[in-house]
Amino acid sequence: MANSKWEYVKNFEQPDNLLPNTWIVVRLDGRGFTKFANKYAFEKPNDRAALDLMNEAAKLVMTDIPELIIAYGVSDEYSFVFHKTCNLFERREGKLVTTIVSTFTSYYIFLWSKYFPNKPLSPPLPSFDGRAVCYPSVSNLRDYMSWRQADCHINNLYNTTFWALILQGGMDNYQADQALLGTVSSQKNEILFSQFGINYNNEPEINKKGSVIFRDYELVEPGSHNAAAEAEDLAEPVPQSKTQAEKEKKKRAKAKVVIEHLDIIKDDFWDRRPWILSNKPGKTPKEG
Template sequence: MANSKYEYVRAFEQPDVLLKNTWVVVRIDGRQHNFVKPNDIRAIHLMNAAAEAVMREISELVLAYGVSDEYSFVFHKNCELFERRASKLTTTIVSTFSSYYTFLWPTYFPNSPLTPPLPSFDGRAVCYPSDQNLRDYMSWRQVDCHINNLYNTTFWAMVQQGDMDQKSAEQALKTTVSKDKHEILFSRFGINYNNEPEVYKKGSIIYRDNQKNQKPPITKATSKPSKIAKSEEYPTGAPKHLSKTQIEKEKKKRKKARVVIEHVDLIRDEFWERRPWILKGTAGV
């Protein structure tokens, strides 16, 4: 690029390189449309389809989790895409997702053409130092999914089936806990929340898998999340560097891997024990 007297303005650009050897999560949030309440399965399928397309286009992604109008995309600790610049990673995820979301809209809403205001998403990039931090982040989003869905399911049942106005329903639920909401749904509307679709209660998890459905056996069964063993972290705090040949080989492997969408519990150990390649940053073991 030729030098000019105007080039000095580049000095105003601020560095935004994310800390090395940390998980990078880019979370995007959208603006709600007039979807069916409390859950519109068409909107969920559209979000998942757009997220799956992002996973296929950006091979450096190892995991994604979505609920409602948000999606979290996870880059492994050893990712060097765009030299780990926060702005580049975030805008690439947001623009790619938004493009596919708009492109795929007619597939899921054939009788509802898009009109302004058009779908839009914002995003942010956050670093998480340890595997346990990443798991806790994912657990946080899934717990949030359950809490919000239970509330919304109860709220809209009271409004749509109980003939209550929204303000009255909101006031009635103000001091309730989870047990109360379950009771309201069952006693008043005959709804057993436990029988609601898993996609509503647990959200959507997307990952790569070239194992052809052959999952490694679980080493132990626990009902609570366990701490990540030290051996699974980098003992010296330094990343395990791969050669350029290894990096390219792994990249091709990820591109060929199946992209799987599931609606399962990722809080307990079982999800991670059956899919150890996710934390390793590979497409499969």
């Protein structure tokens, strides 16, 4: 590469490599999405088309980037997880975050007309911000995922009750907020059932649990493979030959990426899908 007298400006660049041997979570959030949702009249408390749009955009990000092992989304946020052994972009934070956010945003805008054919986009266009956080252990990673799913349930129960009081109960926003002030989950459930005949347990799973995206392989029997313990035992990444790494990458790229609405707090989800934490592709499901 040719040198020039101006090349010295490269010295101002700062290294931003993330900690090695840690799980990387890139979390994106919609910028100003309350105003955006109002502009396009999203249904309250949950707009299924808007959720499906988020999910398809996230699924395409997972498909494009085989180094991702799992993603979890709710409302206008999505968390994408890289395995602790991942060395994509030499683990440079700026590259990882901007790649995830820009790819997701591109797909979101590209897919908009599919889900909202009668609501063409106009400026200000939807945009997302992102951040990367490193988690040193499997338990830390799972606690993060559990936190996001618990937050989904708490927020959805509140919003479901809040909007029932407004849309069916005739309250305004302030009155509904005051009616729910200091209430616990059981009281919100009682309000929904006694006043509006809504059994919260029958609400769609996508609203209560959010959406989890991963590569689909054959499930294993719980207890037959302790993926969490295996991943935790890897004090240092196990070196792979370039050929083996490329082979596994191609296998992951060919795997079907699925969107589910499952409990990811309990062990069962992880025990039956050991490939997520081990980063070793499983068996391709049989057609049938």
